[in-house]
Amino acid sequence: QARAAFASPTQLRLTAPDGTAATHDFETLLLATGSVPARPAAFPADHPHLWDSTAALALSEVPETLLVVGGGYIGLELGSVYAALGARVTVVEMTGGLLPGADRDLIVPLAKRLRGLFQAIHLNTRVAGVADDPAGLRVVLENVQTGEKREEAFAKVLVSVGRRPFVDGLDLDKAGIALTDRGFIAVDETGRTANPRVFAAGDVAGNPMLAHKATHEARALVARLVGRAAHELAPVPAVVFTDPEIAWVGLTETQAKEEGREIKVSKFPWAASGRALTLDRADGVTKILAEPGSGKLLGVAIAGPGAGDLISEASLALASGATAADLAHAIHPHPTLSETLGEAAELHAGLCAHLYRPRKI
Known part of the structure; x- marks a missing residue:
């Protein structure tokens, strides 16, 4: 101690x-x-109505209203939990989209469900002021593009702007x-x-x-x-534990565009997955990024229930230097969600058992 x-x-x-x-x-x-947890200077320290992610995990009450400052993975995960417990949750994010840095196509199914779960999501918005209020805290929200301001009162404010x-x-x-x-x-x-x-x-x-x-x-x-053989750190998978879950490992499409790298992207929509249809979760997607010529896997991303578990196969594939063909040739049981990885890999070659896609001649 x-x-x-x-x-x-x-x-x-x-x-x-x-x-x-x-x-x-x-x-x-x-x-x-x-x-x-990071705490911007604009937010007073040790205020009973201001939470960071650690305080939010010490569940003492479910507030009637909760403002989540930051639309990253921490804010969305904790906001989802409190919304499921009955709180009316509002999220503010300074950038133009949730989960900044993540591929936008992965966010589409998540954003759709969160808009039904949360009371409101305000993008391009920052907290311009915080003051005490009989209800908890009165917060000034400012649109960073237009400068328009509005005031709202919340029982609790969760500051989740990173660590x-x-x-x-x-x-x-x-x-x-x-x-x-x-x-x-x-x-x-x-x-x-x-x-x-x-x-x-x-x-x-x-x-x-x-x-x-x-x-x-x-x-x-x-x-x-201690002088033992040390393994190299393999590509690190990331998981956002929302509903649906989002997971990726290796290179993302966003990173590839920023770096100007040539890649081939193959996407398998879960609307073509029998297992996803039986779960009523046809809005998911599995995609792989590979080198255009060799087919070497560069990255894999998944949006859908259980994505955090499904990504482990992709982690092993990337760590072993596998190609899209290697992943496609691995027999995946049918009908399962893991099958979507094999289907996405098959699409790299223009063929797929459960999704018609004419081959280019």
Whole structure:
């Protein structure tokens, strides 16, 4: 239960809960302090009606109304939970779309369902002011394009604008450890910091801030430190636990466009999946990104129920350097949702068992 801080490049000061402190020497040290919710300066700290994602998980009550600030994965996941529990949820997002950075075609089925679940979704909108109100908090919402402002009162406000690496109180300067311009601990490809004795892994060492990425990163780093063969960090899957779920691994179509990379995209609509039809979830989609010539898989994305489970097959395929043909030749049971991965891979060659698509001659 001690709190740690650097005393020198080779020493750590540990302070116990009773205030007593002791200094210990170290030969090698791994920093894995994680991250904490980001809190913009515009929002007062420790306000009883202002939540961050940690406070929102300590369910003490279901508010009558809830404003979610930020349309990223944290805000949409927690907003969905509270809406399902009976709260009237409003979401504000400063950009022009939910889940900024995600491929837009994946957002279509999610946005449609969320508009039915939430009371309101305001895009291109920021919080311009917060004040106490008998109902909880009175919030000024401003359209960033038009400048138009409106006021609304909410019982609770959830600030979910992301997370930041936790380096508070570590006295990194005493150990000669540098930070990046985004506040992460600067590390090389092996996880080593500017101090050759100190390594870092997980959220504190860089994006993506995901638990499974942190776990594998730390395992590989420790394996190298003890002289064992260390696996390379494979493409990291990301999952948004909404309804429908959204998941992707590897290169996204958005990234490919930004980087000017030539790719071939094959999409299989779940409207052609017998299993999706029996679940009444025909709005899903599975798509693969591959190199035009070799067919090497570059990325896979899925929108639909169970996408977080389905993406694991794609993670293995990418980690093993598989091609679209390899994925297509793997026999998927019928009728299942996993079958949509094989169908999308078949489309790369212009053939698909359950979706007619004339071959180009």
